[in-house]
Amino acid sequence: DTGVSQDPRHKITKRGQNVTFRCDPISEHNRLYWYRQTLGQGPEFLTYFQNEAQLEKSRLLSDRFSAERPKGSFSTLEIQRTEQGDSAMYLCASNPGPNEKLFFGSGTQLSVL
Amino acid sequence: DQQVKQNSPSLSVQEGRISILNCDYTNSMFDYFLWYKKYPAEGPTFLISISSIKDKNEDGRFTVFLNKSAKHLSLHIVPSQPGDSAVYFCAARVSGYGGSQGNLIFGKGTKLSVKP
Numbered sequence: 020d021t022g023v024s025q026d027p028r029h030k031i032t033k034r035g036q037n038v039t040f041r042c043d044p045i046s047e048h049n050r051l052y053w054y055r056q057t058l059g060q061g062p063e064f065l066t067y068f069q070n071e072a073q074l075e076k077s078r079l080l081s082d083r084f085s086a087e088r089p090k091g092s093f094s095t096l097e098i099q100r101t102e103q104g105d106s107a108m109y110l111c112a113s114n115p116g117p118n119e120k121l122f123f124g125s126g127t128q129l130s131v132l
Numbered sequence: 133d134q135q136v137k138q139n140s141p142s143l144s145v146q147e148g149r150i151s152i153l154n155c156d157y158t159n160s161m162f163d164y165f166l167w168y169k170k171y172p173a174e175g176p177t178f179l180i181s182i183s184s185i186k187d188k189n190e191d192g193r194f195t196v197f198l199n200k201s202a203k204h205l206s207l208h209i210v211p212s213q214p215g216d217s218a219v220y221f222c223a224a225r226v227s228g229y230g231g232s233q234g235n236l237i238f239g240k241g242t243k244l245s246v247k248p
Contacts, residue, residue, distance in 0.1 A: 023175070052235075059240060061136075061221050061238030061239050061241055062176065062236075063238070064235050067235065075235060110175055120166070120181070121236070124175050126175055
């Protein structure tokens with residue numbers, strides 16, 4: 020299966036700890052996106068990359084959040100000093116370029132205790 | 133303020149009948165609309181889309197209708213099958229966004245249950 024892969028699937032952490040998630044997009048896709056989904060809500064856009072360049076960041080992406088895509092392949096999303104409000108499903112998606120549909124991964128469910 | 137609204141949290145339909153899922157939007161700058169389907173413990177999967185210059189798009193059992201004057205779109209599934217049971221999200225893209233479909237604004241979703 021060569022779909023979008025996310026790791027880990029689940030993460031439980033204590034408030035104040037740092038966490039990092041990884042996303043491996045479909046190999047030929049040069050665009051990669053991060054979304055966040057909380058209970059009862061639809062996915063909310065966080066940021067996206069074209070190759071290694073981070074082209075857009077939502078105001079939802081506070082200073083505690085940082086995303087990278089160092090070689091234009093996989094991406095990481097780090098949350099520093101986690102808060103209970105960070106508890107959510109973090110979704111990664113990719114597509115080959117403009118006007119192409121998004122392919123989503125299964126997400127990383129974060130629980131901050 | 134929600135720009136994409138799905139006012140029905142859930143919908144139950146009998147197998148073989150039509151399912152109609154509704155979506156309203158407030159932003160006139162949306163130029164592209166999409167529907168995604170989501171099963172539990174999986175990411176959303178693309179279902180069907182429509183450009184703002186069209187009023188209908190059809191793909192097999194799925195048809196999306198767009199009424200720009202009413203800022204309303206709907207997804208019709210005919211005939212509905214038990215495997216269609218999932219959460220359906222309506223999403224929209226703001227025009228002029230460099231052509232990217234990535235920065236989408238999603239509704240809260242409607243949970244469809246198709247009963248055998």
